[in-house]
Amino acid sequence: MAKRIVMYNHKGGVGKTTSAVNSATYCALAGNRTLLVDMDPQGNASGNLSYNIYDVNANKTSKTIVEVLLNKASVREARTMFDTKELETLHLLASDNRMNEISTTLSDKLGRELILHQKLKEVDKEYDYIFIDSPPQKSIFSMNSLLAANYIVIPFFPGQYEIMGLKQLLDMFDEVKKASEVHPKLLGILITMYSKTKAMRNIIKSLADVYDELIFEKAIPLSTVVKQSTVDARPLYYSNGKSPAALAYKDFTIELLERIKKYEKGV
Ligand SMILES: Nc1ncnc2c1ncn2[C@@H]1O[C@H](COP(=O)(O)OP(=O)(O)OP(=O)(O)O)[C@@H](O)[C@H]1O
Numbered sequence: 001m002a003k004r005i006v007m008y009n010h011k012g013g014v015g016k017t018t019s020a021v022n023s024a025t026y027c028a029l030a031g032n033r034t035l036l037v038d039m040d041p042q043g044n045a046s047g048n049l050s051y052n053i054y055d056v057n058a059n060k061t062s063k064t065i066v067e068v069l070l071n072k073a074s075v076r077e078a079r080t081m082f083d084t085k086e087l088e089t090l091h092l093l094a095s096d097n098r099m100n101e102i103s104t105t106l107s108d109k110l111g112r113e114l115i116l117h118q119k120l121k122e123v124d125k126e127y128d129y130i131f132i133d134s135p136p137q138k139s140i141f142s143m144n145s146l147l148a149a150n151y152i153v154i155p156f157f158p159g160q161y162e163i164m165g166l167k168q169l170l171d172m173f174d175e176v177k178k179a180s181e182v183h184p185k186l187l188g189i190l191i192t193m194y195s196k197t198k199a200m201r202n203i204i205k206s207l208a209d210v211y212d213e214l215i216f217e218k219a220i221p222l223s224t225v226v227k228q229s230t231v232d233a234r235p236l237y238y239s240n241g242k243s244p245a246a247l248a249y250k251d252f253t254i255e256l257l258e259r260i261k262k263y264e265k266g267v
């Protein structure tokens with residue numbers, strides 16, 4: 001059965017998509033059957049995996065998460081492969097900007113927040129890990145992302161206001177656990193866009209005082225290669241695999257999978 005991991009933070013621009021794309025890639029490179037689900041109408045994760053979000057018909061499959069959520073296609077029909085022969089273990093369930101138009105249609109449906117959870121059951125046996133990239137802000141799509149997940153990772157930009165928002169986020173997860181069929185566990189907080197300034201070190205220290213072991217040991221450094229990888233429409237491993245940011249994501253993925261294995265063993 002696939003373990004489903006959501007990258008969640010209702011704050012925008014904190015590295016959710018970068019973390020979802022690159023950890024899914026390293027997970028797949030390690031030989032795990034991996035699916036990346038793009039639940040964001042912005043389609044950034046899909047774009048970063050070379051999916052043409054401006055013209056869905058230009059892709060191998062023009063069906064996306066839109067058809068899946070509307071029950072017009074199965075996940076099997078809508079998923080596609082990341083466009084490189086080397087990595088057959090990575091599949092993508094893309095999004096596109098039609099998603100914005102369907103949110104009102106979905107809002108009328110009974111069980112509207114559990115649609116993704118139900119739909120992924122169809123492929124749970126075909127994958128080892130399913131990564132979900134959630135949009136910022138609370139919406140039907142972010143709630144579907146959370147309620148489909150077994151594990152939550154919070155990509156976190158270490159700023160003073162962000163620390164204040166964290167408590168609110170954790171309180172919300174308690175509500176989510178009650179509503180979910182699978183009761184997602186908070187796997188940890190991933191520090192993104194880290195730079196060695198005194199201010200940032202102080203913020204991380206005060207974060208560690210409160211959240212301690214929740215914080216992943218590996219932090220992702222601030223680096224221009226990340227933006228370049230979005231321009232290249234390829235994950236960091238392919239765009240600049242030897243860069244510190246790429247290697248940080250590789251190490252983070254190992255840590256992430258180890259944490260999951262510990263949970264699964266009940267340690
Ligand atoms: N470690 C990093 N170093 C430099 N730039 C980064 C890093 N991580 C992410 N970025 C850049 O910061 C921007 C936001 O990152 P990303 O899209 O991953 O965040 P997000 O949380 O998914 O945003 P949104 O809330 O809009 O979905 C992007 O332009 C991305 O290329």
Ligand SMILES: [Mg+2]
Pocket residue numbers: 016017018040044133134135136
């Ligand atoms: Mg994003």
